Amino acid sequence: MLSIQNLHASIEDKKILNGIDLQINAGEVHAIMGPNGSGKSTLASVLAGRNDYEVTYGSVEFDGVDLLEMSPEERAREGLFLAFQYPIEIPGVSTTNFIKTAVNETRKHRGLEPLDAVAFLKLMKERMKLVKIDQSLLSRSLNEGFSGGEKKRNEIFQMAMLEPKLAILDETDSGLDIDALRIVADGVNTLKRADNAVLLITHYQRLLDYIVPDFVHVLYNGRIVKSGGKELALELEERGYDFIKQEVAEEV
């Protein structure tokens, strides 16, 4: 589904990604871990098409198409979803209206009729249960005055509404208490199907207790330096990132 080859990216001439290789197939859950500043969030931003970052080398294919050629909105309509680490507030725009616009833009791209108010509300009611989100939250301005947990839940709710092929969760666990974390994880697990995939970006092993990954990758200095199964996350938790840093140093 997603094939990243030797991806290099920089921001304002500062190199952040130094040759990422990653293959994600349908039905898989991948986790990317790594210390602060290793390039985790940059990877998510580059994949979503944020134009602050310049891709200097490498390629990314999404479902057989060149992802890097597409505008951010085309990537989204093709089914790439990014749950933001810091969801943005838009005053005056109701969450419901925002999501309705997003859903219908995506439907238009897929050659489907826009959902009318009744059909949309029905879909919304159904998906609200997945993330235990309250109706009153959805009639408020997008993310404005939401607590950290509400913002993150709203991200997963949007994911449920948009049904992406690939969902990238950028530190969705940060700032969540244990109950909120469980709700978010339950939502992601329920949405998991054989024809979609999830890329989790996280600092901590904690999230992976609830969303169990098929593969864990360690990102350091803009490269994936180690990959393994879910047990790798436990090892990291136990030993910290230092042993990875050491291994990398020894290689050089």
Add this chain to the structure above:
Amino acid sequence: MSEMIETLEQTALSDYKYGFVTDIEADEAPLGLNEDIIRFISQKKCEPEWMLKWRLKAFRYWLSIEDKEPTWANISYPKIDYQNIRYYSAPKQKIAPGSLDEIDPELRKTFDKLGISLNEQNRLSGIAVDAVIDSVSIGTTFKAQLAEQGIIFCSITEAIQHHPDLVKKYMGSVVPMTDNYFAALNSAVFTDGSFCYIPKGVRCPMELSTYFRINAENTGQFERTLLVADEGAYVSYLEGCTAPMRDENQLHAAVVELVALDSAEIKYSTVQNWYPGDKEGKGGIYNFVTKRGICGANAKISWTQVETGSAITWKYPSVILKGDNAVGEFYSVAVTNNFQQADTGTKMLHVGKNTRSRIVSKGISAGRSNNSYRGLVQVGKNAHHSRNFSQCDSLLLGDKCGAHTFPYIETKNSTSIVEHEATTSKIGEDQIFYCNQRGIDTETAIALIINGFAKEVMNQLPMEFAVEAQKLLAISLEGSVG
């Protein structure tokens, strides 16, 4: 990052869809301004002697201040040559219309094209319309039905002929002819506009509206509107304006007076979409407008304006809160793009006790435009326990435009409370990227964000116009962002 700013700066003007010219023969005055022209206008309108005298008095006053055009506003434009303007132009109709059915089909087509139906059969909208083209009103709908309740809704020209007592009593009572430069000019040469009187205790059953259209070249439009709501009456009124695209600047200097007697309520909404000029700043309407209302005890006047057009806007819809417990409101969205300049705001003059006013102003600037809020809140020494709340928010698109706020507050007693809040923000690239990431393109994202920003004001518009106004906002800013 720089790419985004570049696209924000791209100021391709969207198509101004009202920019067509209707080819109608016109009955015109020669260019220029003198007493003969004023006599010509008065005669064309079959006015009584007292009206002519009033006009001449205003003209003589204007002559005495002719070279004192106000310069305090935050706008700049080449000197207006008042002798190079045509002060009267009327579409020549084949026959004088005795009823709406007899209106020249060309004119009817013009209004159809603007989306305004002069056909009473088309009652879906339930709105009575007075249609003014250049210097004359060409027809008013639903007159008979309104008359059943004693409501008078007609052109000001007709009102001068048929309701002279009301006109004499109220015209100039809120905006005296000596009020300001443009009000004096208007008082001398005003050509048409609407008149409305709602009798005591009557709630006007439909929205009243006037639609202004400038068509002829080199023509100024000087409209005069007078609304009187007698004790306990209620009326909601809307005005809309468009003009063809022309390379020259055209002058529009209107006066609107509202009188809300004790316990009456007037809601006045404007969607101003005069031609703003092209993307190089060529052409467009100079819009110098004096709008003011006066409230008796327990009365309420609410101004709502959506200003997207005009090369220059100079406009301060105000309320004199004369009676005790009177309420004044001003809700405004002003959008400027390309080289447009707007200096707009309000005056809330608290005279009576326990008077309340609320000001919500939302300015949106794009391109190389300048957008200023100018407001005065004055609380008199007897206006005990009065309250004002003002909120002025500015939103910037790109980094070549300007937003300015000039709030003036004067209070002469210690029991009143005046609050002023102001914010300035830019549409964030983060916000746009967030929308993009959900499949929403940049143009749609801007429209969403703008409408969110202006929502508090848009909510004040009558339902029928809110949707139209929302679209207008998006169209006005089309092309101002990638």
